Amino acid sequence: MIDISETEDFDNGVAYDPFDTAPVRLTVDLGALSENWRDMARRSGGARTAAVVKADAYGLGLEDCGTALYEAGARDFFVAVPQEGATLRTYAPDARIYVLSGIWPGQEDFFFDHDLVPVLASEEQLAFWMSVIADRDDHPCALHVDTGFNRLGLPLEDALALADDVSRPASFSPVLVMSHLHSGDNPSSPLSRVQLEAFQQIAEAFEGIEASLSASAGIFLGSEYHFDLTRPGIAVYGGEAVNGMQPLKPVAKAEARIVQIREAAAGSTVSYGATHQLSRNSRLAVVSAGYADGYLRSLSGSGVPLRAGGTSGAFGFVGNTRVPVLGRVTMDMVIFDITDVPEGDVRVGDYIELFGPNIPLDEAARAGGTIGYELLTSLGLRHERRYIDAND
Numbered sequence: 146m147i148d149i150s151e152t153e154d155f156d157n158g159v160a161y162d163p164f165d166t167a168p169v170r171l172t173v174d175l176g177a178l179s180e181n182w183r184d185m186a187r188r189s190g191g192a193r194t195a196a197v198v199k200a201d202a203y204g205l206g207l208e209d210c211g212t213a214l215y216e217a218g219a220r221d222f223f224v225a226v227p228q229e230g231a232t233l234r235t236y237a238p239d240a241r242i243y244v245l246s247g248i249w250p251g252q253e254d255f256f257f258d259h260d261l262v263p264v265l266a267s268e269e270q271l272a273f274w275m276s277v278i279a280d281r282d283d284h285p286c287a288l289h290v291d292t293g294f295n296r297l298g299l300p301l302e303d304a305l306a307l308a309d310d311v312s313r314p315a316s317f318s319p320v321l322v323m324s325h326l327h328s329g330d331n332p333s334s335p336l337s338r339v340q341l342e343a344f345q346q347i348a349e350a351f352e353g354i355e356a357s358l359s360a361s362a363g364i365f366l367g368s369e370y371h372f373d374l375t376r377p378g379i380a381v382y383g384g385e386a387v388n389g390m391q392p393l394k395p396v397a398k399a400e401a402r403i404v405q406i407r408e409a410a411a412g413s414t415v416s417y418g419a420t421h422q423l424s425r426n427s428r429l430a431v432v433s434a435g436y437a438d439g440y441l442r443s444l445s446g447s448g449v450p451l452r453a454g455g456t457s458g459a460f461g462f463v464g465n466t467r468v469p470v471l472g473r474v475t476m477d478m479v480i481f482d483i484t485d486v487p488e489g490d491v492r493v494g495d496y497i498e499l500f501g502p503n504i505p506l507d508e509a510a511r512a513g514g515t516i517g518y519e520l521l522t523s524l525g526l527r528h529e530r531r532y533i534d535a536n537d
């Protein structure tokens with residue numbers, strides 16, 4: 146039995162910074178974020194560059210990221226839903242804020258009060274918007290035209306007809322026509338050009354109104370794809386925009402604290418389902434993060450369908466060493482094999498990097514069968530967050 150009188154004295158009078166003791170924590174480098182946005186703005190050439198901050202700024206925090214991007218110079222923002230727009234309005238007082246999901250009856254006061262621009266994406270939304278502006282002052286809107294994605298947008302022919310429709314109300318004042326590429330991340334796809342050519346017709350038909358086609362990936366396809374406004378998201382957050390292309394600066398670092406280090410004998414098994422059997426005497430580090438923190442169960446070292454082909458799971462980073470996940474990721478805990486980390490280089494209480502500068506976001510995502518976007522937007526509520534500017 147452990148005699149607790151012999152354990153170390155803890156000084157309970159010390160005020161700890163919650164970040165220094167957090168079981169799971171996230172560092173967001175706002176300096177890198179701003180630099181990445183400016184980098185995408187440079188790559189956008191003559192086009193203006195928006196910032197896409199939907200889904201709580203890709204999971205990294207709308208308030209801090211939105212403010213940093215505004216300070217970096219962004220004045221056009223895209224959010225997915227009106228509530229995100231209202232939150233952002235506080236930090237971006239004079240910005241133009243586009244709401245990608247458009248507008249539903251009953252939301253018009255909300256859009257007017259927070260000065261949000263609905264991106265109209267269907268006949269129903271368009272008809273509703275016409276009725277709204279008939280009764281009120283005009284208010285900017287945007288038109289989303291489908292050029293082959295089959296997700297959101299007016300059919301091409303309908304959009305062209307609308308451009309020529311002399312009977313449309315004078316107060317109908319779109320400020321942007323936009324579309325979205327489905328395969329921009331694959332530079333060898335011939336389909337982006339098909340979409341480009343369709344969108345060129347739209348941009349011409351709506352001459353005098355700004356046009357926007359490209360998200361992060363499209364910006365890399367060349368200046369033809371830039372039009373008047375670009376809409377980068379993932380590249381600004383440090384994720385891979387184009388398959389196989391080195392991302393810009395890493396922005397987010399996720400870490401989990403080592404709760405326990407255990408010696409485990411060869412032949413014993415690890416985690417739920419005993420799906421990993423140790424082939425050597427091992428040192429295991431148990432960290433306090435799990436799938437409830439967005440460290441997906443599919444990142445497991447074994448025991449999940451993705452590992453059926455015998456591929457390895459995710460790696461963490463500690464003591465200058467890449468360390469593999471062993472067995473299944475659980476809700477609040479993950480077990481890493483630290484046998485190969487020199488003994489003095491890792492201790493209980495240290496943090497293992499889950500992704501960040503040493504384990505690229507997209508490498509971790511691929512191990513879980515997904516993309517960096519999903520790993521970022523899955524970050525749970527338990528991460529203690531710290532916002533830094535690494536250049537300061």
Ligand SMILES: *Cc1c(COP(=O)(O)O)cnc(C)c1O
Pocket residue numbers: 197199245325359360361362376377378379380
């Ligand atoms: C999410 C989104 C973007 C940003 O895409 P990234 O790939 O993250 O750069 C731009 N436009 C639309 C319509 C989107 O839905």
